[in-house]
Amino acid sequence: EAQVTQNPRYLITVTGKKLTVTCSQNMNHEYMSWYRQDPGLGLRQIYYSMNVEVTDKGDVPEGYKVSRKEKRNFPLILESPSPNQTSLYFCASSSPAGLDFPDTQYFGPGTRLTVL
Amino acid sequence: QKEVEQNSGPLSVPEGAIASLNCTYSDRGSQSFFWYRQYSGKSPELIMFIYSNGDKEDGRFTAQLNKASQYVSLLIRDSQPSDSATYLCAASYSGAGSYQLTFGKGTKLSVIP
Numbered sequence: 001e002a003q004v005t006q007n008p009r010y011l012i013t014v015t016g017k018k019l020t021v022t023c024s025q026n027m028n029h030e031y032m033s034w035y036r037q038d039p040g041l042g043l044r045q046i047y048y049s050m051n052v053e054v055t056d057k058g059d060v061p062e063g064y065k066v067s068r069k070e071k072r073n074f075p076l077i078l079e080s081p082s083p084n085q086t087s088l089y090f091c092a093s094s095s096p097a098g099l100d101f102p103d104t105q106y107f108g109p110g111t112r113l114t115v116l
Numbered sequence: 117q118k119e120v121e122q123n124s125g126p127l128s129v130p131e132g133a134i135a136s137l138n139c140t141y142s143d144r145g146s147q148s149f150f151w152y153r154q155y156s157g158k159s160p161e162l163i164m165f166i167y168s169n170g171d172k173e174d175g176r177f178t179a180q181l182n183k184a185s186q187y188v189s190l191l192i193r194d195s196q197p198s199d200s201a202t203y204l205c206a207a208s209y210s211g212a213g214s215y216q217l218t219f220g221k222g223t224k225l226s227v228i229p
Contacts, residue, residue: 042221
């Protein structure tokens with residue numbers, strides 16, 4: 001089954017304790033992205049990756065890191081989480097429809113993170 | 117900064133009616149536009165995308181794009197209670213090896229039986 005998986009699905013942690021949220025897709029997609037969703041603010045892009053070893057900042061990259069060492073995986077790293085990073089996080093992937101831009105984005109199930 | 121604006125709603129329509137959802141975007145360089153449906157606590161799922169001016173129909177859904185007015189809409193015909201969800205409009209921009217997808221905050225639709 002074609003899918004995007006995220007782990008963990010729920011996480012409660014404390015300020016300053018490094019954490020990693022994993023994202024994996026089995027569709028051989030080149031493009032992967034991380035979003036956070038907050039009430040009243042909608043979905044905001046954190047980082048994205050056009051392909052292996054190619055990553056770039058989205059709208060809200062502060063406090064986050066990513067890496068893309070393999071095509072299928074795109075982990076999100078919070079080196080020193082703070083309470084304002086409490087949010088619902090989504091990973092997404094897609095494959096280019098044309099020369100320059102990706103097509104349909106498939107979203108993972110989400111990770112609900114609480115930072116105390 | 118690229119922005120996508122939607123009326124937050126809630127938009128309430130009776131079952132069987134047409135629901136009309138609207139969206140405007142700020143960046144004239146935006147190239148493609150997407151409508152996603154999101155049920156509470158779930159991940160967004162794509163309903164439709166549109167690249168060219170005009171209408172695009174898929175079953176009960178019609179997306180409309182007017183690039184001159186920087187306006188995108190989604191019509192849902194014969195609305196069903198199962199259509200009750202939040203609808204997200206998104207605009208993409210790509211160029212020079214980069215790509216960005218910007219979402220609106222969503223419109224909550226409620227279909228009343």
